[in-house]
Amino acid sequence: MGSHGIKDRVAIVGMGCTSFGERFDTGLDDLLVDASNQAFASAGTNKDAVDAYWFGTAQSGMSGITLARPLQLNQKPVTRVENFCATGSEALRQAAYAVASGAYDIAMAVGAEKVKDSGYAGLNAFPVPNDGTARTLTAAAMFSMVAPAYASKYGIDEEQLRQVLARIAWKNHYNGARNPRAQFRREMSIETICASPRVAGPLGILDCAGVADGAAAAIVVRAEDAHRFCEKPLYIKALSFVAGNGSGLIDPDYDYTHFPEVEATARDAYAQAGITDPRKELAMAEVHDCFTPTELVLMEDLGFAQRGTAWQDILDGTFDLQGDLPVNPDGGLKSFGHPVGASGLRMVFEAWLQLRGEAPEDRRIANDRTLALTHNLGGYPGEMVSFVSILGTELS
Amino acid sequence: MRGIVSAAGYVPYRRLQRSEIRDVFGSGGGKGTRSVASYDEDTTTMGTAAARLALRSVPTASVDAIWFATTAPAYLDKTNATAIHAAARLDNNAVALDLGGAIRSGVGALRIALDGSGSCLVVCADSRTGLPTSPDESAGGDAAAALLVGDEGDGSLIAEFIGAGAATDEFLDRWRTPGNDRSRSWEERFGETKYVPLGIGAWQAALKSAGIVPEDVDRVVVAGMHTRAVKALVKKLGARDGAINDDLTSSVGNPGAAQAGLLLTSALEAATPGEVIALVVLADGADVLLFRTTDKISGFTATRSIEDQIATASDLPYPKFLTWRSMVTIEPPRRPEPARVSASAAGRSEDWKFGFVGSRDRSTGTLYLPPSRVSMTGSVDNMEPAPMADIDATIVTFTIDRLAYSPSPPIVFAVVDFDGGGRFPVELTDVDPADVKIGDRLEMTFRRLSSADGIHNYFWKARPKRSAGTITNSNDGVA
Numbered sequence: 001m002g003s004h005g006i007k008d009r010v011a012i013v014g015m016g017c018t019s020f021g022e023r024f025d026t027g028l029d030d031l032l033v034d035a036s037n038q039a040f041a042s043a044g045t046n047k048d049a050v051d052a053y054w055f056g057t058a059q060s061g062m063s064g065i066t067l068a069r070p071l072q073l074n075q076k077p078v079t080r081v082e083n084f085c086a087t088g089s090e091a092l093r094q095a096a097y098a099v100a101s102g103a104y105d106i107a108m109a110v111g112a113e114k115v116k117d118s119g120y121a122g123l124n125a126f127p128v129p130n131d132g133t134a135r136t137l138t139a140a141a142m143f144s145m146v147a148p149a150y151a152s153k154y155g156i157d158e159e160q161l162r163q164v165l166a167r168i169a170w171k172n173h174y175n176g177a178r179n180p181r182a183q184f185r186r187e188m189s190i191e192t193i194c195a196s197p198r199v200a201g202p203l204g205i206l207d208c209a210g211v212a213d214g215a216a217a218a219i220v221v222r223a224e225d226a227h228r229f230c231e232k233p234l235y236i237k238a239l240s241f242v243a244g245n246g247s248g249l250i251d252p253d254y255d256y257t258h259f260p261e262v263e264a265t266a267r268d269a270y271a272q273a274g275i276t277d278p279r280k281e282l283a284m285a286e287v288h289d290c291f292t293p294t295e296l297v298l299m300e301d302l303g304f305a306q307r308g309t310a311w312q313d314i315l316d317g318t319f320d321l322q323g324d325l326p327v328n329p330d331g332g333l334k335s336f337g338h339p340v341g342a343s344g345l346r347m348v349f350e351a352w353l354q355l356r357g358e359a360p361e362d363r364r365i366a367n368d369r370t371l372a373l374t375h376n377l378g379g380y381p382g383e384m385v386s387f388v389s390i391l392g393t394e395l396s
Numbered sequence: 397m398r399g400i401v402s403a404a405g406y407v408p409y410r411r412l413q414r415s416e417i418r419d420v421f422g423s424g425g426g427k428g429t430r431s432v433a434s435y436d437e438d439t440t441t442m443g444t445a446a447a448r449l450a451l452r453s454v455p456t457a458s459v460d461a462i463w464f465a466t467t468a469p470a471y472l473d474k475t476n477a478t479a480i481h482a483a484a485r486l487d488n489n490a491v492a493l494d495l496g497g498a499i500r501s502g503v504g505a506l507r508i509a510l511d512g513s514g515s516c517l518v519v520c521a522d523s524r525t526g527l528p529t530s531p532d533e534s535a536g537g538d539a540a541a542a543l544l545v546g547d548e549g550d551g552s553l554i555a556e557f558i559g560a561g562a563a564t565d566e567f568l569d570r571w572r573t574p575g576n577d578r579s580r581s582w583e584e585r586f587g588e589t590k591y592v593p594l595g596i597g598a599w600q601a602a603l604k605s606a607g608i609v610p611e612d613v614d615r616v617v618v619a620g621m622h623t624r625a626v627k628a629l630v631k632k633l634g635a636r637d638g639a640i641n642d643d644l645t646s647s648v649g650n651p652g653a654a655q656a657g658l659l660l661t662s663a664l665e666a667a668t669p670g671e672v673i674a675l676v677v678l679a680d681g682a683d684v685l686l687f688r689t690t691d692k693i694s695g696f697t698a699t700r701s702i703e704d705q706i707a708t709a710s711d712l713p714y715p716k717f718l719t720w721r722s723m724v725t726i727e728p729p730r731r732p733e734p735a736r737v738s739a740s741a742a743g744r745s746e747d748w749k750f751g752f753v754g755s756r757d758r759s760t761g762t763l764y765l766p767p768s769r770v771s772m773t774g775s776v777d778n779m780e781p782a783p784m785a786d787i788d789a790t791i792v793t794f795t796i797d798r799l800a801y802s803p804s805p806p807i808v809f810a811v812v813d814f815d816g817g818g819r820f821p822v823e824l825t826d827v828d829p830a831d832v833k834i835g836d837r838l839e840m841t842f843r844r845l846s847s848a849d850g851i852h853n854y855f856w857k858a859r860p861k862r863s864a865g866t867i868t869n870s871n872d873g874v875a
Contacts, residue, residue: 121730131741132738132846145793200795249820
């Protein structure tokens with residue numbers, strides 16, 4: 001028994017990502033073709049050369065055929081995967097393990113979501129026939145309970161916490177404003193964020209990530225083959241995933257100030273990658289900032305800050321674009337937008353751009369470290385799935 | 397000898413100030429208040445609340461049958477008493493029947509139980525409404541009552557059934573066609589001329605059957621939709637001064653088929669040993685039931701008295717009342733409406749969904765809501781049922797969800813810890829968002845969450861635990 005990971009055995013050699021947003025003029029098929037073609041071009045390969053596909057979508061389609069038909073994949077194994085909002089990460093994880101196993105030479109992960117065709121704001125899960133006793137709360141409401149819990153545990157007053165949360169949204173809007181693919185490309189003042197209409201608990205509309213249409217894709221090969229495809233591959237150092245058992249919902253000891261599933265994936269991923277001081281070793285991180293309090297708590301769960309101190313680091317600018325450890329340099333879910341099946345791969349796409357020096361100059365991170373972390377979660381406090389990857393430009 | 401073993405009333409938390417009707421429309425209304433069922437209550441949930449209260453006073457009582465009477469059934473064809481039966485966790489060899497349609501079925505269920513055998517839980521619930529400004533709108537009320545009827549044999553009666561009288565006549569005073577929630581009535585003088593002699597006839601027959609005279613009656617409660625006939629009859633009963641009890645119309649209103657049960661319960665709650673109580677009901681004829689309280693009445697403790705429930709109420713703004721009664725349709729939240737409940741899935745989880753029974757790990761004591769076969773520590777099928785409906789809880793944290801679909805947004809949602817251990821995230825009801833605080837005490841309540849495809853989704857919510865002295869009034873932000 002043990003989680004050993006596949007450190008340095010698989011490399012990402014090509015990626016693509018569409019712009020995210022209200023793509024009312026673009027269907028799922030077009031999003032899939034656009035993201036995939038970008039990835040093929042970036043790896044200098046084509047759809048026939050790819051041996052197997054993993055397609056992540058939460059609810060925009062079912063089965064591998066949803067990808068195979070628009071791409072006209074000829075007699076290829078295509079697997080549709082779903083794991084809540086970590087669906088895109090799950091597609092990458094499956095493709096990478098397939099290559100690591102030796103089953104395939106070249107695999108591709110594609111994630112996409114056509115959220116905006118539902119006619120409703122926000123995310124809406126399709127109903128599985130059930131006994132009618134499940135909660136019908138929105139994600140915003142579930143995550144909103146984190147804010148007062150954190151404030152009371154660490155003795156922060158309401159107004160101070162409001163500033164901390166606004167600072168997170170401000171940063172991600174600042175970064176997103178410099179990202180041509182992002183859904184929201186406007187900087188937002190702290191005052192505007194604080195004054196936005198309440199949607200759930202203390203959270204205003206500007207504390208919430210945007211939901212968007214979009215797609216992203218990654219091509220993976222064995223590490224030793226990477227240079228046949230690209231000059232600067234991204235090596236997979238760690239992939240970790242946990243599906244929670246819902247214990248937080250019924251455990252009286254759970255206090256809504258941390259996410260055990262995230263802590264577990266962080267521990268596992270750091271062990272796989274051999275990281276002992278993430279704050280100093282990582283060049284950047286993309287984290288699942290679905291709501292501002294989520295990012296606050298993630299800074300501690302991922303070991304970027306000591307318990308009870310992340311709020312201070314946030315106010316100090318530690319996680320700003322030019323801070324000690326840039327977090328969500330692409331604008332995060334907050335302003336890049338959240339097409340559920342694509343988001344995990346979108347996070348990897350930012351690592352792909354930043355670590356390889358291809359990010360636009362006005363949002364390029366400054367440090368010369370070589371490792372990036374992506375963190376993707378789905379579900380709610382108390383009952384969530386969590387994914388952490390570590391990616392790097394150097395073989396160790 | 398048959399009689400009453402336990403009794404409880406249920407009056408919803410909200411009140412409509414009748415004067416508000418006139419303020420809005422320039423007509424209608426009146427003095428005092430009427431009770432208003434919450435948007436998530438119906439006659440089944442109110443009946444369940446009354447049934448649970450009545451059974452909590454006599455935890456060891458067995459129930460052979462449950463008879464549910466209402467003029468506003470949540471379902472036709474399908475029996476509604478089965479949901480009350482399930483929520484009260486009665487034995488599955490008990491009979492559950494609906495007696496429906498007419499207002500007289502309320503006192504009728506009680507008669508049948510008193511004339512029958514075995515231990516029978518009579519549940520009456522009603523929700524009365526009418527067009528805006530109508531007398532029915534302001535005079536009506538929403539409430540329920542539950543009376544457990546049984547035999548003297550086990551010495552458990554709080555009141556013995558000592559006599560009855562009845563009268564029946566076919567005449568048109570008040571009527572409503574199926575599917576219509578507006579009642580109609582004939583010019584009231586005609587009804588009065590019919591009802592008063594019928595009432596006197598039944599009254600005399602009842603006194604004769606009990607071998608007593610009017611002066612022997614200590615308490616009289618008179619129920620009936622025909623207010624004028626009720627008043628006229630009261631004057632002709634020959635009852636002692638002060639024997640006529642408050643009919644609760646100035647606070648609760650007239651809850652139709654539940655009125656007889658509610659008034660009898662109210663009389664029992666006030667009674668001392670050896671009192672003769674008369675229940676007089678005018679509905680398409682007249683029924684008079686006579687009881688004599690036993691010594692047990694002094695030891696009988698209502699789980700929550702009607703008086704207490706009347707005292708702990710909160711005003712509902714009239715526009716909200718109109719939307720809750722579907723008299724006014726307001727813009728719904730722009731979120732998908734809930735899907736219909738799966739009959740088979742609900743059937744499998746009857747204990748959980750209707751009875752709020754979780755499971756408790758025998759080895760660690762950990763509570764699982766919903767029930768689980770496997771524990772967090774790894775043991776399998778080492779669980780015992782954990783009935784949680786009667787356990788109070790405390791708010792650990794909460795939030796207000798302004799986005800989620802609700803028939804009456806916003807949703808107030810809390811993470812709660814039960815007394816004695818166990819946690820559950822649950823929706824709150826009968827609450828004003830601004831009043832919720834961490835540490836607030838809650839009790840569980842059986843409610844209708846939503847309806848889709850004509851299927852009502854019943855499950856449990858939590859509501860603030862209140863007792864007299866905590867009267868609150870609020871005119872905005874009603875959840």
